[in-house]
Amino acid sequence: MANHAEALAPVFVPVARDRVALALAGVALLALVALPWALGGGASALARAIGGDGAYWPLLAAAVALAYAAWRGHDRASAAICAVALAWAFVHAFALGKTGPSFGIGAALTLGVLTAGLARSVARRGAFHGDATVATIVVVIAALLLVFIFFPVGKSLVAALFDAQGRFAPGLAAERLLSPDVWGLGCLSGGTRCGVAVNSALLATIVGLGSTAIGLVLALVVQRGGSRYSGVTRLMSILPIITPPFVLALALVVLFGRTGVVTGWLSDWFGIPRSRWLYGLPGVTIAQLLTFSPIAFMLLLGALQAISPALEEAAQTLRASRWRVFRTVTWPLLRPALANAFLLGFVESLADFGNPIVLAGNYEVLSTKIFFAVAGAQHDPGRAAALATVLLGLTLVAFWLQQRWIGRRSYVTVSGKGDGGIPAPLPRAVWLGCFGFAAAWIVFTLACYGIILAGGFVKDIGRGDMALHLGHFASGFGIDFSGGAPRFTGSAWNSLFTTIEVAAVAAPLTAAVGLLSAYVITRHDFAGRRAFEFLTMVSFAIPGTVIGVAYIVAFNVAPLELTGGMAILVLCFVFRNMPVGVRAGVAALAQIDKTLDEASSTLRASTVRTLTRVILPLLKPAIVATLVFSFTHAMTAVSAVIFLATAKYNLATVYIIGRVEAGEYPLAIAYSSVLIVFMLAVLLAVQAAVGEARLGRRSAAALTVGHS
Amino acid sequence: MTRKVSGEVVFEGVTKRYGDVRAVDDVSFRVADGELVTLLGPSGCGKTTTLRMVAGLEAVSQGRVLIGGEDVTLRAANERNVSMVFQSYALFPHMTVLENVCYGPVSMRASKDAARELAAAKLAMLGLTGFEKRLPSELSGGQQQRVAVARSLVLEPAVLLFDEPLSNLDAKLRRRVREEIRELQQQLQLTVLYVTHDQEEALAVSDTVIVMDAGRIAQQGTPQELYEAPNSRFLADFIGDANLIDGELTVTAAGASFAAGGVAAPVRAHGAKSGPATLALRPHELRVVAAGEGVLEGVCRRAAYLGSRVEYVVATPWGELLAFDGDVRGRRARDEAVGIAFDPRAAILVPRQETGNR
Known part of the structure; x- marks a missing residue:
């Protein structure tokens, strides 16, 4: 560490005794002496040491030594003590593995404090330009990411190398990764079925192309049609936020399934026979198009609005026809955004779990296949891990292509103050075609949402029994007022309360971790800043199913045994949604002049004071946007948490999927409508409280930026 | 107002490297206590970097910086007895004028009342009484500039730094404000280091002008010496x-x-x-x-x-x-x-x- 510090020299080194480190040492001692070390209560580290487990004495000694070193201002010694104690705690715990205790509250506090102490003392030796606050933020967040993203994902990928009995089997791994079940192309030549990876890639390609095309048509109509259609923008910016990912698949089943409403009409009036055409590629494709085209729309609308009308006007004054203007100016400028939208749709489709699980039928895709490998009768974590590796690989290739092709190539032609001017009208035929299609698509989308919102109120929407009926809401959300205090007797209450609780706990943590990361990334220069930025963003590229498998594999044994509890749900949401907070924070901080930090600093404010008095108040819109996003996202997510939810801590989405699998469509639909209405209410309430214009723009921006 | 600390600033062979580029190259100079010294030069000459190294906003790659005889090279910005008026004024947009000016004393753990008293005195000195409750966005450019000056004066720093303070003002106002700054400096016996690219401004306000070019000092002297006896073609021009x-x-x-x-x-x-x-x-x-x-x-x-x-x-x-x-x-x-x-x-x-x- 000393060499490192000298390499960074000269730096600002504070001179005083380190009171904060002293306090940290105190907290560590307290945790070691008084708090239960292991999960589920029990003895503290001190009690364990006295009880004969000698492995805990070094930790106690380290805490005492840290206090002394902090008192004397021996920063190098503090750093060494923290590093050695941390290494000892982890090595000891992992060496014991399954046979040892799992880290509990005492261990978590001790390890956290030691990490912070390490960061501080390294900073006081000169790293991070001597800024202990920045050092603590960076090191603690990096440590959390290593533990909760890289460790589980890494461990689950390694799990692919072992067979069901836990024996090392590289041959089996190769077989799993390369088997025709995964990569087979039989469907092209007819006869047999294609491999699951090929299925996923085919679906993702169709959805990528389709959602881009639909998004472009809608964006053209909205942008060229003027403010008349701003309602469409609003709808499209809100729908993806409040919709659980299987809702549109449910709507399609109810409308077009074998006993669906529309199928019934077609059969009665035109004699078209009822069939199961929906289940498989067609149904999943339509559902994913409905789900993901709003995202492509927002992205492409942004791109269209970034094309200065003056360019098109210039082309017009050069005697170009409408068609020529579109073909030679508008289209080429749009191309990077189109490629971006395609890859986004591709990646979203690959990662999607909710729609395939409802609609895919015999058309197997990676995300659901992974789930059944873990949850199904076969229970083969090695196979799940192998499939997760394939899914992760496909996703990373798509992200790599995105960075490589279009990461830097964006044409922003509106700079600073707008030129004014009006976008050129589209060629008449194109306009009519676009308008007609857009109108039809919007009607279709609204019909899907309509049937979900209304479907819970009839007897059995799944079989076309349309008699008014409130029984589904009563069984799901019944409240018994008979005994004085109301009792929540409905079967859905338990999961709904858990979901709200988890989302409400995760949201502020997500915002804190994300925005603090954004702050150090944008405002401070330190060795490894780029690597840190990559660390904070990388979880976005990991599909939820992969994270779910990884958490199951990594966190079901000591020393990090978390499965079955509520904490793992919260942690999963925090680290999955964190990149959105980082993006929102980076974007918002770019708007805040850095001289404000410098002014604060020259006015003798510490980094903490600058952060709390200057930066955070100015970041308020980004904070609210991140809170809303992570809350709603935690409410609607399925893919990762379906692996982690339990009967005791069940989540709304997982409960609904369970009802769907049991064929209880009416209850599933009633519950979905409750979720959608609840989230819409939350969103509208926050918008009303914060000022609508600001948040609407921010949250949409955070969403599209976050996904790209 | 009690104890006047010496604001002497000494640069000893200071170099600032960004990678292979030497933004400031072996620069030495001295600003005597109570003097107004201007750093003048074309853009990119290293004058602002020099100023920021005095403030502690940039780390020194080589050499020493002394303020009031004390080596502050390794001190962070918030541990130096220096205040700065920024080109953009850098007023906190979410705080009122009074809160902006109180910010420094509160950072130094002054009580709320003491901070208000100090702030009120400086606001009065700059003719800003009555504007306390306004937000920066509700002030004119000239008023914002005065608030920035009041905010940096309130801690009575040993050295006051100005980074192109007039560049956001219109031409007429510029002349008036620069006279006010000079008057304030003389009246309070402030040690001031002032950065500008405008040679007329430099000649008008300075005791000493340091002309910088390509990271080095090209010439240093009184305004008259520089105008009448430039030592190089660059300077004469x-x-x-x-x-x-x-x-x-x-x-x-x-x-x-x-x-x-x-x-x-x-x-x-x-x-x-x-x-x-x-x-x-x-x-x-x-x-x-x-x-x-x-x-x-x-x-x-x-x-x-x-x-x-x-x-x-x-x-x-x-x-x-x-x-x-x-x-x-x-x-x-x-x-x-x-x-x-x-x-x-x-x-x-x-x-x-x-x-x-x-």
Whole structure:
């Protein structure tokens, strides 16, 4: 560490005794002496040491030594003590593995404090330009990411190398990764079925192309049609936020399934026979198009609005026809955004779990296949891990292509103050075609949402029994007022309360971790800043199913045994949604002049004071946007948490999927409508409280930026 | 107001590297206590980096910075007895004027009442009483600038730094504010380091001007010294306008003469020796006279009427010379044959060895 510090020299080194480190040492001692070390209560580290487990004495000694070193201002010694104690705690715990205790509250506090102490003392030796606050933020967040993203994902990928009995089997791994079940192309030549990876890639390609095309048509109509259609923008910016990912698949089943409403009409009036055409590629494709085209729309609308009308006007004054203007100016400028939208749709489709699980039928895709490998009768974590590796690989290739092709190539032609001017009208035929299609698509989308919102109120929407009926809401959300205090007797209450609780706990943590990361990334220069930025963003590229498998594999044994509890749900949401907070924070901080930090600093404010008095108040819109996003996202997510939810801590989405699998469509639909209405209410309430214009723009921006 | 700490600033061989680029290259200077020193130079010359190293906003790569005799090279910005007025003012947009000015004292753990008292005194000094409750966005540019000054004065720092404080003000206001800054500095005996790229501003407010070029100090002196005895071509050209003529200096017992393009004219040598030399002639020192009446003969190429003077470009054997002539009534016409006259004492001989570009 000393060499490192000298390499960074000269730096600002504070001179005083380190009171904060002293306090940290105190907290560590307290945790070691008084708090239960292991999960589920029990003895503290001190009690364990006295009880004969000698492995805990070094930790106690380290805490005492840290206090002394902090008192004397021996920063190098503090750093060494923290590093050695941390290494000892982890090595000891992992060496014991399954046979040892799992880290509990005492261990978590001790390890956290030691990490912070390490960061501080390294900073006081000169790293991070001597800024202990920045050092603590960076090191603690990096440590959390290593533990909760890289460790589980890494461990689950390694799990692919072992067979069901836990024996090392590289041959089996190769077989799993390369088997025709995964990569087979039989469907092209007819006869047999294609491999699951090929299925996923085919679906993702169709959805990528389709959602881009639909998004472009809608964006053209909205942008060229003027403010008349701003309602469409609003709808499209809100729908993806409040919709659980299987809702549109449910709507399609109810409308077009074998006993669906529309199928019934077609059969009665035109004699078209009822069939199961929906289940498989067609149904999943339509559902994913409905789900993901709003995202492509927002992205492409942004791109269209970034094309200065003056360019098109210039082309017009050069005697170009409408068609020529579109073909030679508008289209080429749009191309990077189109490629971006395609890859986004591709990646979203690959990662999607909710729609395939409802609609895919015999058309197997990676995300659901992974789930059944873990949850199904076969229970083969090695196979799940192998499939997760394939899914992760496909996703990373798509992200790599995105960075490589279009990461830097964006044409922003509106700079600073707008030129004014009006976008050129589209060629008449194109306009009519676009308008007609857009109108039809919007009607279709609204019909899907309509049937979900209304479907819970009839007897059995799944079989076309349309008699008014409130029984589904009563069984799901019944409240018994008979005994004085109301009792929540409905079967859905338990999961709904858990979901709200988890989302409400995760949201502020997500915002804190994300925005603090954004702050150090944008405002401070330190060795490894780029690597840190990559660390904070990388979880976005990991599909939820992969994270779910990884958490199951990594966190079901000591020393990090978390499965079955509520904490793992919260942690999963925090680290999955964190990149959105980082993006929102980076974007918002770019708007805040850095001289404000410098002014604060020259006015003798510490980094903490600058952060709390200057930066955070100015970041308020980004904070609210991140809170809303992570809350709603935690409410609607399925893919990762379906692996982690339990009967005791069940989540709304997982409960609904369970009802769907049991064929209880009416209850599933009633519950979905409750979720959608609840989230819409939350969103509208926050918008009303914060000022609508600001948040609407921010949250949409955070969403599209976050996904790209 | 109690104990006045010394604001002497000393730079000892300070270098700032960004990768391979030396933004500031082995710079040494001293700002005496109570003095206003300006760092002047074209953009990218390292003047702002130098200022930020005094503030502690940039780390020094090599060398030492001393404030009040104390080595502060390794101190962070919030541990230095220095305040700064930023080019953008950097007022906290979410705080009122009073909260902005109170920010420093509260950072120093003053009580709320003490902070308010200090702030009120400084606001009164700058004529901002009555604006306490306003947000920065509700003030004019000039008022924002005063708030920024009040905010940095409130801690009574040993050194006050100004980073191009006038560049966001309109031309008329600029003149007034710079006079106010100078007055304030004299009245409070402040030690001030002031960065600007505007040479007129530098000449107007400074005790000493340090001209920087390409990360080094090009020349240092009082405004008068810099204007009347620039030590290089760069300086003669940068401070005020100058016609620069390369030629030959001949010094004899009778006097000195400067020759170029086959025409010689008498000059004052100021101790220079015979040999190749560069002559700097300020345009306002040149008079455009009738043909045959000047030291140089020429043809008027352009004459632009500016009300208080006429700006001529005259083609002469010494090249095209720029001349500002106050005789607006006897204006010469284009293509008229004219003469150029100047006082030998106005001719500045610039040392030749400094002319090369680094």
